[in-house]
Amino acid sequence: MDNHPIKILLVEDNPGDVLLLEETLSDIAHFRLELSHAERLSQALHRLEAETFDVILLDLLLPDSEGLETFLQIYDRAPLTPIVVLTGMADETLALRAMQAGAQDYLVKGRTSSSDLLMRSIRYAIERKRNEAALYQREQEFRTLTENAPDIIARFDRNLRHLYVNPAVEAVTGLSVRDFLGKTNRELGMPEALVKQWEEALEQVFETGEQVSIQFEFPTSSGLKYYQSRCVPEFALNGSVESVLAITRDLTEQKQLESQLLRAQRMESLGTLASGIAHDMNNILTPILAIAPLLPLSLPPLNEQSRQLLNILEENAKRGADLVKQILTFSRGLEGERAPIQVKHLLGELEQVMHSTFPKSITIVCNIATEDLWLVSADATQLHQVFMNCCVNARDAMPQGGTLTISAENRAIDEIYARMNLNAKVGPYVVITFTDTGTGISAEHIDRIFEPFFTTKAWGEGTGLGLSTAMGIIKNYGGFISVNSEVDKGTQLQVFLPAIEGIETPVPEKQNRSLGRGELILVVDDEENIRETLKITLEIQNYRVLTANDGIEAIAAYAQHRNDIEVVLIDMMMPLMGGAEAIRALQQFNPQVKIIACSGVAVSDSFLKTTGVKAFLAKPFTASDLLNALHGAIAAE
CATH class of the missing domain: 3.30.565.10 (Histidine kinase-like ATPase, C-terminal domain)
Incomplete structure (x- = not known):
């Protein structure tokens, strides 16, 4: 306990019991106590409206209320305050029912003359209630973090069934959170190879008590995605693994970057190899091309068949030389006459x-x-x-x-x-x-x-x-x-x-037409660099900008600012919720919402027509492209 007094509300109508409790509390020398008294339930409820208490000592039999209803009304008014029930010797059953309903402890009247017993009950009641509040707070923090996390978070029991899964799983699988609870991946109809991989990983964590990481592919509505899951053991008090917490992250973008790097390295290696081959081929073909025209001059007159053979030899050597030239052009770019x-x-x-x-x-x-x-x-x-x-x-x-x-x-x-x-x-x-x-x-x-x-x-x-x-x-x-x-x-x-610098054909000036008038633009893209670049560009052009990193955030932002947002600029390829799904959701809010779609891959004309998108920008695009598209979307009816 700290140095502040322990504030106690005693709800008791019997003057004798009140006097006995006051005398018992006065014998407690190690704690500062501040006692308030209420004789009726109505008085107690009024006191609880006006101030807070550290503990409530409650008699269940009052002039204006009796039985469990007395406890329930007090508990409803002060759910975070520990309640110790005071009961007669014949009413212990009622006191137990109150504890089942949320009371922290009970004391039998006539047995509270010991100050140690009374103080111990008060202290334990306060500590248990604080522990409950702390646990509740941790659970709320856990839910807040997990339910808003972009990663998929799931908890499995020893039968490999889902005890918990956060909403992020819905955008990936198309199933609801309720579909997962109490079921295994096998019962959910996941692909057999994926089920076996998960079963082996989870069973290993339960057996060894050590975390395991796995990577897997999963087909989604927006294409094949790559994921990594980290399976972490959760231990019971006896040291055994009670459950496994699995955190699954989308690695698709990382895989794509790795693929680009590997492709660049492969091209560099192939270029080096091709350059070496071309060099050796040139050494082989050069004497052939030099000698072939000289042979008819140094040999006796050749018949027609021999001349044709020499022509074939020379023509094929030239074809080989052209092929080498192509290889060299690929590998290091031959300089032409610019x-x-x-x-x-x-x-x-x-x-x-x-x-x-x-x-x-x-x-x-x-x-x-x-x-x-x-x-x-x-x-x-x-x-x-x-x-x-x-x-x-x-x-x-x-x-x-x-x-x-x-x-x-x-x-x-x-x-x-x-x-x-x-x-x-x-x-x-x-x-x-x-x-x-x-x-x-x-x-x-x-x-x-x-x-x-x-x-x-x-x-x-x-x-x-x-x-x-x-x-x-x-x-x-x-x-x-x-x-x-x-x-x-x-x-x-x-x-x-x-283009060559200094050309006398400047880009047609469109600055005045493209300047904004303070319109609010919602930019939705999972790439932070792109979001920030677009935000700065548009703000320079006198637009106001909101940003979101996926479809879910976009819907939340639009719901909050729907009356102010003029245009939504949205990427089509995003984790959690893709552009197409987000567009449909936004149109549920406002069928007339003005949307500009953008993507690094081609989008069909039929998609643009059926979704009502005002314009499409192929990545990468210039600021001029963006501003012209915005101007057109804003001007469109």
């Missing part, structure tokens, strides 16, 4: 070649966004090779016909875009886009299309060097290539080339 080039002239020539050589079943559309297309510094032959390769790949992806659209535009890449694309740098670019309606590229192949010798074409129909060579050329110019594709929907390949 000069200022107007890309639209190259595209015009390319269009003529395609019209005369491509099947008539393929419609070719060439669209130059501006007459004042910026210049680039490059080798015309190499650029023609890159563009032609892109067109040939598009042709091969449309064996039954389709449409190939080629466009070119000026684009000023800013810090937002550069942060979202590691290959990009701030500055002006000319962007050439090739879009086909062909078969598309599967997710398992799209990460490998720039690798040398990798091809999805049939044996003998491709070397696998076309796109790798194109990538080598464009990287050598300080540019980059991006690809978006969807199986059976088509592929979009964009070539970014740095």
Whole structure:
């Protein structure tokens, strides 16, 4: 106990019992006591409204109330205050019922003459109540933390059944929390391989008392996700493992970053290997190409068959040399004769070649966004090779016909875009886009299309060097290539080339049109760097900004500020709740909500139409793209 007096409320109508308790309490010398007295239940309730007490000594038989109802009314008024019931010798059953209802202790009248007994009862009552309050507080803190945590948190008993699971599991599995309680993963119908992995991990924790970590894949509505679970033992008082707490975290983004790093390392290794092979091949082919033309001069007159054989030898050596040149272009980018080039002239020539050589079943559309297309510094032959390769790949992806659209535009890449694309740098670019309606590229192949010798074409129909060579050329110019594709929907390949500085065709000024007027924008993205970058950009442009890192936070923010939020800018790929689900939920609040969707992967036109999204921004996008989209969404009815 501390130095403050222990405040006691005595609720007793018998003057003799009151006097006895007062005398007994006065004999307690080690504690400062402050006693208040109430004769009726109504008086006690009034006192409890006015002040708080450390303990209540309560007689259950009062002039205006009798029995358990007396306790219940006091308990309802002061649930956090410990209550010690005072009872006669014949009413111990009633006192026990009161303890079952929440009383901390009971004392039999006539047996309270011992000050030690009375004080011990008071102290124990206070301590037990404090312990209960502390336990309740810890439970509330646990629930607050777990139920709002982005990680999935679950507790398992020794039969591997779910004792607890937090709401984060619902967005991943589509099942409710109630579906999990009391059931095992097997009873929930989880995949057999996953069930076995979990059973082995949980059983190991119960047997050894040591934590276990596992990683697994799980199919969700937004695609295959990767998770890591840490299973931690929870011990009983006897030292045995009573339950296991499992914390499961989404590792999909981390896996993607690891995949990008491994891909970059693989490309670097392949480049080093290819460079070495090319060097040796050049040493082999050089003497062949040098000697082949000399043989007819140094040998007696050759017959027709011998001359044909020599021609075949020379032609194949030249083909080998061209192949080596492609390998070197991929591995380190061969320098061509650079000069200022107007890309639209190259595209015009390319269009003529395609019209005369491509099947008539393929419609070719060439669209130059501006007459004042910026210049680039490059080798015309190499650029023609890159563009032609892109067109040939598009042709091969449309064996039954389709449409190939080629466009070119000026684009000023800013810090937002550069942060979202590691290959990009701030500055002006000319962007050439090739879009086909062909078969598309599967997710398992799209990460490998720039690798040398990798091809999805049939044996003998491709070397696998076309796109790798194109990538080598464009990287050598300080540019980059991006690809978006969807199986059976088509592929979009964009070539970014740095524009020459000092061009007299500035970007059309749209600053005044894009400036905000204090509109509130809700930005939803699970990438913190992107959220903060967009927030700063929009605030500079006179917008107000709210941010959320997933769909659940977005719904909460919109519910609170629905009358103020003008536009919601939302990423389509997020943990817990994806963009599509969040959009549907937001439209439940307000069917007229203005939404701009953004994503690093292609989104179909049908999705935009069916969801009522005002605009779509393909990541990475520039600040100009963002501001124009916002202006259009705000102006839209």
